[in-house]
Amino acid sequence: MIEKELAKYPISDKLKHQLLGRQSTNHEKFKENIGQPGYTAPDLTLVSDALLALALGKNVLLKGPTGAGKTRLAELLSFLFHQPMAAINCSVDLDAEALLGYKTLSYTKENQPEITFVPGPVEVAMRQGHFLYIDEINMAKAETLPILNGVLDYRRQVLNPFTGETVRAAQDFGVIAAINEGYIGTTPLNEALKNRFVVIEVPYLQGDALLQLLKEQSLLKDETLLKRFVTLSRDLLSKVKEGQIAEEGGSIRSLLDACDLASVIPPLRAIKRAIVDKLEDEREQTAVLDIAETLF
Ligand SMILES: Nc1ncnc2c1ncn2[C@@H]1O[C@H](COP(=O)(O)OP(=O)(O)OP(=O)(O)O)[C@@H](O)[C@H]1O
Numbered sequence: 001m002i003e004k005e006l007a008k009y010p011i012s013d014k015l016k017h018q019l020l021g022r023q024s025t026n027h028e029k030f031k032e033n034i035g036q037p038g039y040t041a042p043d044l045t046l047v048s049d050a051l052l053a054l055a056l057g058k059n060v061l062l063k064g065p066t067g068a069g070k071t072r073l074a075e076l077l078s079f080l081f082h083q084p085m086a087a088i089n090c091s092v093d094l095d096a097e098a099l100l101g102y103k104t105l106s107y108t109k110e111n112q113p114e115i116t117f118v119p120g121p122v123e124v125a126m127r128q129g130h131f132l133y134i135d136e137i138n139m140a141k142a143e144t145l146p147i148l149n150g151v152l153d154y155r156r157q158v159l160n161p162f163t164g165e166t167v168r169a170a171q172d173f174g175v176i177a178a179i180n181e182g183y184i185g186t187t188p189l190n191e192a193l194k195n196r197f198v199v200i201e202v203p204y205l206q207g208d209a210l211l212q213l214l215k216e217q218s219l220l221k222d223e224t225l226l227k228r229f230v231t232l233s234r235d236l237l238s239k240v241k242e243g244q245i246a247e248e249g250g251s252i253r254s255l256l257d258a259c260d261l262a263s264v265i266p267p268l269r270a271i272k273r274a275i276v277d278k279l280e281d282e283r284e285q286t287a288v289l290d291i292a293e294t295l296f
């Protein structure tokens with residue numbers, strides 16, 4: 001399966017051999033954290049560049065709107081490197097403990113209390129040489145992420161304040177982050193942080209590639225209807241570009257939901273539930289409905 005997936009992308013024989021060579025690594029305890037293929041690229045260099053950047057030891061920032069396949073792409077990268085991936089989801093309550101670990105009270109076999117340290121995802125990924133996936137990196141509080149500055153630059157190390165130890169990254173450790181720019185609750189990514197990444201833009205899939213994706217992932221099997229959903233997506237995205245509807249109106253995730261629903265209810269109602277009613281603004285809702293009514 002790996003060779004078939006690798007063959008899709010324009011990468012050098014050297015990198016191909018490097019990736020194939022990694023497939024025999026035994027990850028035992030962390031096997032389940034290795035991703036699966038399932039990302040369809042709008043442009044194959046998007047995947048090959050991400051692979052190359054990671055192979056060169058760069059941190060990769062996947063930048064794109066919600067439901068564009070960023071998490072799927074990160075999973076694919078983990079799959080192709082045959083490397084487990086630990087994930088952290090950023091939110092305002094993400095703190096140093098959630099990243100690095102915390103101390104807890106436990107009992108020995110002799111029932112003696114002792115304080116043990118439970119390492120967090122960053123420490124585990126660094127020591128084991130895994131990938132660290134930092135989702136919605138711009139949702140974190142401004143003071144939290146600078147903890148990672150040293151992890152993300154040439155030092156590749158962090159002083160864990162809870163243990164007093166300096167954690168150094170193992171050879172294969174790599175960071176993949178994802179960002180939705182411009183959404184409510186997000187803040188522009190701190191420049192020093194952004195500066196530590198190579199940016200890969202992940203746009204919404206369109207045209208034949210989108211049709212293929214819908215065929216593979218949706219419960220709706222009626223090809224005529226699926227083609228209309230592809231047209232709907234195109235028209236919605238042009239409204240997004242014109243600024244008439246919010247970017248999430250073009251989300252492939254919502255489109256997939258609409259297709260799934262349309263396998264059991266009339267398509268217009270499916271579109272209302274999966275796309276229209278998520279939009280806040282009444283004018284945006286009307287704009288989407290108008291487009292949908294010309295197609296279904
Ligand atoms: N290019 C793509 N290839 C494969 N699946 C995709 C693609 N684009 C969207 N999807 C599908 O759409 C859904 C959303 O994808 P995913 O969760 O990866 O998006 P995301 O960019 O991580 O979104 P968010 O920013 O909201 O986390 C999934 O069900 C996924 O299968």
Ligand SMILES: [Mg+2]
Nearest residue numbers: 070071135178
């Ligand atoms: Mg995601």
